[in-house]
Amino acid sequence: MTADEPIFSHTWDGRHVGISIFEIWDRIRTVTESPRKILEVGSFEGYSTSAMIRLFADRSPIEITCIDSWAGAILFDERVDPTHEARFDANVAIAVRKAENPVQLRKIKSDSFRAMASLIHEGESESFDWIYVDGSHEAKDVFLDAAGAFRLLKRGGILIFDDYLWNDPLAKGGHVNQTPKPAIDAFVKIFYDQLTVFAGAGLWQMYLRKN
Ligand SMILES: C[S@@+](CC[C@H](N)C(=O)[O-])C[C@H]1O[C@@H](n2cnc3c(N)ncnc32)[C@H](O)[C@@H]1O
Numbered sequence: 001m002t003a004d005e006p007i008f009s010h011t012w013d014g015r016h017v018g019i020s021i022f023e024i025w026d027r028i029r030t031v032t033e034s035p036r037k038i039l040e041v042g043s044f045e046g047y048s049t050s051a052m053i054r055l056f057a058d059r060s061p062i063e064i065t066c067i068d069s070w071a072g073a074i075l076f077d078e079r080v081d082p083t084h085e086a087r088f089d090a091n092v093a094i095a096v097r098k099a100e101n102p103v104q105l106r107k108i109k110s111d112s113f114r115a116m117a118s119l120i121h122e123g124e125s126e127s128f129d130w131i132y133v134d135g136s137h138e139a140k141d142v143f144l145d146a147a148g149a150f151r152l153l154k155r156g157g158i159l160i161f162d163d164y165l166w167n168d169p170l171a172k173g174g175h176v177n178q179t180p181k182p183a184i185d186a187f188v189k190i191f192y193d194q195l196t197v198f199a200g201a202g203l204w205q206m207y208l209r210k211n
Contacts, residue, residue, distance in 0.1 A: 004094055004097075004098075005094070006046070006047075006050060006090070006091035006094050006095070007045075007087060007090070007091065008045050008046075008047050008087070008091065009045065009084075009087075010044070010045070010047070011047050021048070021051055021203060022051060022054075022055055024203055024205070025051070025052070025055055025160075026055060028158060028160070028198065028207055029055075029056070029130075029158070031158075031198070031209060032129070032156055032157065032158055032209065033129070033156075034056060034059050034060065035056050035062070035129035035130035035157075035158065036056070036060055036061070036062050036063065036129055037062070037063045037127060037128050037129050037130075038052055038056065038062060038063065038064040038065070038128065038129065038130045038131070038132070039064075039065045039067070039119075039128045039130070039131045039132070039149070039152060040052065040064065040065070040066045040067065040131075040132045040134070041067050041068075041112045041116075041131070041132070041133045041134065041135040041145050041149065042067070042068055042112070042133065042134035042135030042136070042162075043066040043067070043068040043088055043092075043107075044068065044084055044088065045084050045087040045088050045091055046066075046087065046088040046089075046091035046092040046095070047091070048132060048134060048162075049064065049066055049088070049091075049092050049095065049105075050091055050092060050094070050095035052064060052130075052132065053092070053095040053096060053099050053103055053105075054095060054098070054099070056130070057099035057100055057101045057102075057103050058100050058101070059101070060101055061101045061102040061103070061104070062099075062101065062102075062103055062104070063103075063104040063105075063106070064103060064104070064105050064106070065105075065106045065108065065119070065128075066088075066092070066105065066106070066107050066108065067108045067110060067112050067115040067116070067135070068085075068088070068108075068109065068112075068135070069109065069110060069111050069112070070082070070084060070085040070088070070109060085109070088107075089107075092105060112135045112136070112141070112144075112145050112148070113141070113144040113145065113148055116145070116148030116149070116151075116152060117148065119148075119152055120148070120151055120152065124152060125151050125152060126151070126152070126153065126154050126155065127152065127154060128152050128153050128154060128157055129154055129157050129158070130157060130158045130160075131149045131152060131153050131157065131158070131159050131160070132160045132162070133145050133146065133149055133159070133160065133161045133162065134161075134162035134163065137163060137166060137178070137179060137180050138177065138178055139176070139177040139178070139179065139180060139181075139182045139183040140177065140183070141183075142161070142180040142183035142184060143183035143186060143187060146159075146161070146183060146184065146187040147187070150187075150191060150194075150210065153210045154210065155210050155211065156209065156210065156211075157209070157210050158207070158208070158209055159195075159207075159208040159209070159210065160205055160206065160207055160208070161180060161184050161205060161206040161208075162180075162203075162204075162205050163179075163180050163204055163205070164180060164181055164184055164204055164205055164206040165181065165204040166179055166180060166181075166204060167179050167181070184206050188206075188208070193211075194210060194211050195208045195209065195210060195211060196208065196209045196211055
Protein backbone atom coordinates (compact mmCIF):
# COMPACT_ATOMS: atom_id res chain seq x y z
CA MET A 1 0.00 0.00 0.00
CA THR A 2 1.52 3.31 -1.04
CA ALA A 3 0.55 6.77 0.21
CA ASP A 4 -1.03 7.26 -3.19
CA GLU A 5 -3.72 4.65 -2.66
CA PRO A 6 -6.93 5.53 -0.85
CA ILE A 7 -8.14 3.50 2.12
CA PHE A 8 -11.85 2.82 2.65
CA SER A 9 -13.50 0.76 5.38
CA HIS A 10 -16.78 0.64 3.43
CA THR A 11 -17.27 0.85 -0.34
CA TRP A 12 -20.84 1.25 -1.55
CA ASP A 13 -20.10 0.75 -5.20
CA GLY A 14 -22.88 -1.46 -6.46
CA ARG A 15 -20.80 -4.61 -6.84
CA HIS A 16 -23.26 -6.44 -4.56
CA VAL A 17 -25.99 -5.91 -7.17
CA GLY A 18 -23.68 -6.50 -10.13
CA ILE A 19 -23.58 -2.95 -11.51
CA SER A 20 -20.78 -0.47 -11.05
CA ILE A 21 -21.58 2.99 -9.76
CA PHE A 22 -19.17 4.37 -12.39
CA GLU A 23 -21.06 2.74 -15.26
CA ILE A 24 -24.44 3.99 -14.08
CA TRP A 25 -23.25 7.53 -13.44
CA ASP A 26 -21.37 7.58 -16.72
CA ARG A 27 -24.60 6.61 -18.49
CA ILE A 28 -26.70 9.11 -16.52
CA ARG A 29 -24.42 12.00 -17.42
CA THR A 30 -25.10 11.48 -21.11
CA VAL A 31 -28.57 12.99 -20.64
CA THR A 32 -27.02 16.30 -19.71
CA GLU A 33 -23.70 18.09 -20.15
CA SER A 34 -20.95 16.48 -18.09
CA PRO A 35 -21.24 18.06 -14.64
CA ARG A 36 -18.76 20.74 -13.64
CA LYS A 37 -20.28 21.94 -10.39
CA ILE A 38 -21.14 19.07 -8.06
CA LEU A 39 -22.63 18.84 -4.57
CA GLU A 40 -22.42 15.80 -2.34
CA VAL A 41 -24.46 15.39 0.83
CA GLY A 42 -22.87 12.64 2.92
CA SER A 43 -19.21 12.10 2.06
CA PHE A 44 -18.04 9.78 4.86
CA GLU A 45 -14.56 8.52 3.85
CA GLY A 46 -14.74 10.03 0.38
CA TYR A 47 -15.51 6.90 -1.65
CA SER A 48 -18.31 8.44 -3.72
CA THR A 49 -16.47 11.78 -3.74
CA SER A 50 -13.42 10.10 -5.26
CA ALA A 51 -15.64 8.29 -7.78
CA MET A 52 -17.18 11.58 -8.93
CA ILE A 53 -13.79 13.26 -9.15
CA ARG A 54 -12.39 10.42 -11.23
CA LEU A 55 -15.42 10.32 -13.50
CA PHE A 56 -16.21 13.99 -14.03
CA ALA A 57 -12.76 15.58 -14.06
CA ASP A 58 -11.94 13.53 -17.16
CA ARG A 59 -13.15 16.26 -19.55
CA SER A 60 -12.84 19.57 -17.76
CA PRO A 61 -11.99 21.21 -14.46
CA ILE A 62 -14.67 20.64 -11.81
CA GLU A 63 -15.80 22.12 -8.51
CA ILE A 64 -17.09 19.72 -5.88
CA THR A 65 -18.66 20.69 -2.55
CA CYS A 66 -18.82 17.97 0.11
CA ILE A 67 -21.15 18.28 3.08
CA ASP A 68 -20.95 15.92 6.06
CA SER A 69 -21.39 16.35 9.79
CA TRP A 70 -18.95 13.47 10.41
CA ALA A 71 -20.98 13.09 13.58
CA GLY A 72 -22.88 9.84 13.18
CA ALA A 73 -25.18 7.88 10.93
CA ILE A 74 -27.91 5.33 11.53
CA LEU A 75 -26.34 3.05 8.93
CA PHE A 76 -23.76 1.92 11.38
CA ASP A 77 -23.83 0.34 14.79
CA GLU A 78 -20.84 2.49 15.59
CA ARG A 79 -20.94 6.24 15.24
CA VAL A 80 -18.97 7.95 12.51
CA ASP A 81 -15.83 9.01 14.31
CA PRO A 82 -12.90 11.36 13.63
CA THR A 83 -10.96 8.66 11.78
CA HIS A 84 -13.58 8.77 9.02
CA GLU A 85 -13.15 12.48 8.49
CA ALA A 86 -9.36 12.10 8.46
CA ARG A 87 -9.73 9.33 5.89
CA PHE A 88 -11.98 11.59 3.81
CA ASP A 89 -9.27 14.27 3.82
CA ALA A 90 -6.54 11.83 2.82
CA ASN A 91 -8.60 9.93 0.24
CA VAL A 92 -9.94 12.96 -1.59
CA ALA A 93 -6.49 14.56 -1.62
CA ILE A 94 -5.30 11.50 -3.57
CA ALA A 95 -8.28 11.68 -5.94
CA VAL A 96 -7.66 15.37 -6.58
CA ARG A 97 -3.96 14.75 -7.20
CA LYS A 98 -4.71 11.96 -9.67
CA ALA A 99 -7.52 13.79 -11.50
CA GLU A 100 -7.03 14.52 -15.18
CA ASN A 101 -8.12 18.15 -14.75
CA PRO A 102 -8.03 20.63 -11.85
CA VAL A 103 -10.50 19.98 -9.03
CA GLN A 104 -11.65 22.67 -6.66
CA LEU A 105 -12.87 20.89 -3.53
CA ARG A 106 -14.85 22.62 -0.79
CA LYS A 107 -15.51 20.69 2.42
CA ILE A 108 -18.38 21.80 4.66
CA LYS A 109 -18.51 20.09 8.05
CA SER A 110 -22.08 20.68 9.13
CA ASP A 111 -25.57 19.36 9.41
CA SER A 112 -26.65 19.12 5.78
CA PHE A 113 -29.77 21.28 5.91
CA ARG A 114 -27.91 24.06 7.67
CA ALA A 115 -25.11 23.82 5.07
CA MET A 116 -27.50 23.91 2.15
CA ALA A 117 -29.40 26.85 3.65
CA SER A 118 -26.05 28.71 3.83
CA LEU A 119 -25.27 27.91 0.20
CA ILE A 120 -28.70 29.23 -0.78
CA HIS A 121 -28.18 32.31 1.36
CA GLU A 122 -24.79 32.88 -0.32
CA GLY A 123 -26.45 32.99 -3.76
CA GLU A 124 -25.76 29.46 -5.06
CA SER A 125 -29.37 28.60 -5.86
CA GLU A 126 -29.82 26.80 -9.19
CA SER A 127 -26.06 26.61 -9.75
CA PHE A 128 -25.19 22.91 -9.32
CA ASP A 129 -25.14 20.51 -12.28
CA TRP A 130 -25.18 17.31 -10.24
CA ILE A 131 -26.23 16.65 -6.63
CA TYR A 132 -25.69 13.33 -4.90
CA VAL A 133 -27.64 12.85 -1.66
CA ASP A 134 -26.31 10.13 0.64
CA GLY A 135 -26.42 11.68 4.10
CA SER A 136 -28.84 10.83 6.87
CA HIS A 137 -31.15 7.96 5.95
CA GLU A 138 -33.98 9.14 8.25
CA ALA A 139 -36.97 10.18 6.12
CA LYS A 140 -37.41 13.52 7.90
CA ASP A 141 -33.78 14.48 7.17
CA VAL A 142 -33.90 13.16 3.61
CA PHE A 143 -36.99 15.28 2.95
CA LEU A 144 -35.11 18.42 4.02
CA ASP A 145 -32.07 17.38 1.99
CA ALA A 146 -34.33 16.93 -1.04
CA ALA A 147 -35.83 20.40 -0.61
CA GLY A 148 -32.41 22.03 -0.27
CA ALA A 149 -31.00 20.06 -3.18
CA PHE A 150 -33.91 20.99 -5.43
CA ARG A 151 -33.31 24.69 -4.79
CA LEU A 152 -29.55 24.37 -5.38
CA LEU A 153 -29.89 22.33 -8.60
CA LYS A 154 -29.80 23.97 -12.01
CA ARG A 155 -32.58 23.37 -14.50
CA GLY A 156 -31.46 20.33 -16.48
CA GLY A 157 -29.28 19.22 -13.56
CA ILE A 158 -29.19 15.70 -12.13
CA LEU A 159 -30.28 14.77 -8.61
CA ILE A 160 -29.42 11.32 -7.28
CA PHE A 161 -30.60 9.80 -4.03
CA ASP A 162 -28.65 6.84 -2.78
CA ASP A 163 -30.37 3.98 -0.99
CA TYR A 164 -33.86 4.71 -2.29
CA LEU A 165 -34.73 1.08 -1.62
CA TRP A 166 -32.58 0.57 1.49
CA ASN A 167 -34.70 -0.96 4.23
CA ASP A 168 -32.46 -2.52 6.86
CA PRO A 169 -34.29 -0.92 9.82
CA LEU A 170 -37.54 -2.65 8.82
CA ALA A 171 -35.99 -6.08 9.26
CA LYS A 172 -35.04 -5.05 12.78
CA GLY A 173 -38.56 -3.89 13.65
CA GLY A 174 -37.85 -0.22 12.90
CA HIS A 175 -40.24 2.36 11.48
CA VAL A 176 -40.48 3.02 7.75
CA ASN A 177 -39.49 6.63 8.47
CA GLN A 178 -36.03 5.35 9.38
CA THR A 179 -35.52 4.79 5.65
CA PRO A 180 -35.18 7.31 2.78
CA LYS A 181 -38.00 6.02 0.56
CA PRO A 182 -41.03 7.81 2.09
CA ALA A 183 -39.21 11.14 1.86
CA ILE A 184 -38.07 10.61 -1.73
CA ASP A 185 -41.56 9.46 -2.78
CA ALA A 186 -43.19 12.51 -1.14
CA PHE A 187 -40.65 14.83 -2.77
CA VAL A 188 -41.13 13.30 -6.23
CA LYS A 189 -44.92 13.48 -5.87
CA ILE A 190 -44.90 17.13 -4.83
CA PHE A 191 -42.37 18.26 -7.48
CA TYR A 192 -43.65 15.88 -10.18
CA ASP A 193 -44.10 18.68 -12.72
CA GLN A 194 -40.53 19.95 -12.29
CA LEU A 195 -38.76 16.59 -12.33
CA THR A 196 -38.12 13.74 -14.72
CA VAL A 197 -37.54 10.32 -13.19
CA PHE A 198 -35.15 7.97 -14.97
CA ALA A 199 -37.00 4.70 -14.79
CA GLY A 200 -35.14 1.43 -14.59
CA ALA A 201 -31.97 2.73 -13.00
CA GLY A 202 -30.19 0.26 -10.78
CA LEU A 203 -28.22 0.32 -7.58
CA TRP A 204 -31.33 1.06 -5.48
CA GLN A 205 -30.74 4.70 -6.33
CA MET A 206 -33.28 7.28 -7.54
CA TYR A 207 -32.22 9.33 -10.56
CA LEU A 208 -33.97 12.59 -11.32
CA ARG A 209 -33.52 15.54 -13.65
CA LYS A 210 -34.85 19.00 -12.89
CA ASN A 211 -36.95 20.18 -15.82
C1 LIG B 1 -23.72 6.33 3.96
S1 LIG B 1 -22.59 7.51 4.53
C2 LIG B 1 -22.06 8.27 3.04
C3 LIG B 1 -21.25 7.34 2.20
C4 LIG B 1 -20.48 8.02 1.12
N1 LIG B 1 -21.35 8.68 0.16
C5 LIG B 1 -19.59 7.00 0.43
O1 LIG B 1 -19.86 6.59 -0.70
O2 LIG B 1 -18.62 6.56 1.04
C6 LIG B 1 -23.60 8.75 5.23
C7 LIG B 1 -22.85 9.98 5.72
O3 LIG B 1 -23.81 10.99 5.99
C8 LIG B 1 -23.40 11.72 7.12
N2 LIG B 1 -24.60 12.31 7.74
C9 LIG B 1 -25.62 11.68 8.36
N3 LIG B 1 -26.56 12.57 8.75
C10 LIG B 1 -26.13 13.79 8.35
C11 LIG B 1 -26.66 15.11 8.44
N4 LIG B 1 -27.85 15.35 9.01
N5 LIG B 1 -25.94 16.14 7.95
C12 LIG B 1 -24.72 15.91 7.35
N6 LIG B 1 -24.19 14.68 7.22
C13 LIG B 1 -24.87 13.64 7.70
C14 LIG B 1 -22.69 10.72 8.03
O4 LIG B 1 -21.76 11.37 8.87
C15 LIG B 1 -22.04 9.77 7.02
O5 LIG B 1 -20.69 10.10 6.80
